[in-house]
Amino acid sequence: MSDLLERLRGRGWRLTAQRRVVAEVLNGDHVHYTADEVHARAIERLPEISRATVYNTLGELVSLGEVIEVSTDGRAKRYDPNAHRAHQHLVCSRCGTIRDVHPSGNPLADLPAEERFGFAVSAVEVTYRGLCPECAATEPAGQPA
Amino acid sequence: MSDLLERLRGRGWRLTAQRRVVAEVLNGDHVHYTADEVHARAIERLPEISRATVYNTLGELVSLGEVIEVSTDGRAKRYDPNAHRAHQHLVCSRCGTIRDVHPSGNPLADLPAEERFGFAVSAVEVTYRGLCPECAATEPAGQPA
DNA sequence: TCTTGACTTGGATTATGTCTAATGTAGGAT
DNA sequence: ATCCTACATTAGACATAATCCAAGTCAAGA
Numbered sequence: 001m002s003d004l005l006e007r008l009r010g011r012g013w014r015l016t017a018q019r020r021v022v023a024e025v026l027n028g029d030h031v032h033y034t035a036d037e038v039h040a041r042a043i044e045r046l047p048e049i050s051r052a053t054v055y056n057t058l059g060e061l062v063s064l065g066e067v068i069e070v071s072t073d074g075r076a077k078r079y080d081p082n083a084h085r086a087h088q089h090l091v092c093s094r095c096g097t098i099r100d101v102h103p104s105g106n107p108l109a110d111l112p113a114e115e116r117f118g119f120a121v122s123a124v125e126v127t128y129r130g131l132c133p134e135c136a137a138t139e140p141a142g143q144p145a
Numbered sequence: 146m147s148d149l150l151e152r153l154r155g156r157g158w159r160l161t162a163q164r165r166v167v168a169e170v171l172n173g174d175h176v177h178y179t180a181d182e183v184h185a186r187a188i189e190r191l192p193e194i195s196r197a198t199v200y201n202t203l204g205e206l207v208s209l210g211e212v213i214e215v216s217t218d219g220r221a222k223r224y225d226p227n228a229h230r231a232h233q234h235l236v237c238s239r240c241g242t243i244r245d246v247h248p249s250g251n252p253l254a255d256l257p258a259e260e261r262f263g264f265a266v267s268a269v270e271v272t273y274r275g276l277c278p279e280c281a282a283t284e285p286a287g288q289p290a
Numbered sequence: 291t292c293t294t295g296a297c298t299t300g301g302a303t304t305a306t307g308t309c310t311a312a313t314g315t316a317g318g319a320t
Numbered sequence: 321a322t323c324c325t326a327c328a329t330t331a332g333a334c335a336t337a338a339t340c341c342a343a344g345t346c347a348a349g350a
Contacts, residue, residue, distance in 0.1 A: 050329065052330065055307070092264065103257075119278070120281055129267060129270070159295095164297090196300090197339080
């Protein structure tokens with residue numbers, strides 16, 4: 001994580017206590033917090049940090065390419081610090097848990113020219129959906145919540 | 146479209162003027178309106194229809210499997226009436242235009258067992274992103290808005 | 291036609307995200 | 321070590337998207 005902070009400082013990013021805390025909260029694997037979840041965790045370390053600063057900092061990290069914004073449920077956007085290895089997402093339809101996954105193949109190649117409508121296609125996002133083991137265990141046959 | 150209404154009535158759906166209008170607004174190809182866009186168009190035909198009813202009706206159509214909910218931009222959800230042919234979406238990164246596309250291949254098969262974390266994976270959504278021809282023409286080299 | 295349970299309404303409420311003016315401060319300059 | 325100032329932070333207002341609710345309305349079967 002200090003790698004990240006060093007890298008950002010090298011790019012002229014002004015390092016403040018607030019930004020450091022936000023970066024620290026985002027440290028880890030399979031981390032996909034909403035802005036408010038980041039804020040709640042940041043407050044535990046720096047009680048006076050404001051929501052606006054969390055939103056600002058997350059937006060900057062996204063612009064800098066250090067964090068990826070994902071919206072897997074049409075509700076709050078989530079922030080994924082795993083920006084340096086290409087990956088896709090696997091989401092539990094019931095509890096919303098998200099895992100980073102690495103499918104084989106290249107979906108870009110699966111879109112034929114006649115299906116491109118003249119677009120210059122440059123990126124593709126894939127979201128897998130299903131039941132996680134915990135939810136499958138407690139939900140024998142009903143439909144997802 | 147009357148096919149749809151007949152089908153729904155057959156399922157015990159009570160047919161009201163409001164529901165008919167919402168269903169009519171959603172008729173067509175490459176239709177991906179937000180709830181407010183549906184409401185605005187519905188008002189042209191039935192001025193007293195309320196937002197709540199539009200939300201309710203869209204939610205019901207989604208539950209019935211007649212309309213698909215898509216959120217391609219982290220903002221308002223969009224409603225796609227093309228629910229009876231599997232397809233994916235191609236989105237312009239600048240203006241937000243959405244096209245329905247039909248890639249070859251099966252992305253589900255691209256997710257190896259060791260990348261499934263024990264999930265029962267049942268569905269996959271793919272979103273292609275790029276510049277549409279109109280935006281490419283007016284945006285020689287800048288970044289997407 | 292009558293009845294009834296489902297549907298619709300408008301306004302309040304919640305959730306998420308953005309903006310602004312006032313204040314604070316990191317880090318280079320001296 | 322201290323000062324400057326451009327950039328960062330703050331609280332709260334504002335904006336947007338969606339949901340909730342109690343009261344009134346109505347489609348469709350009897």
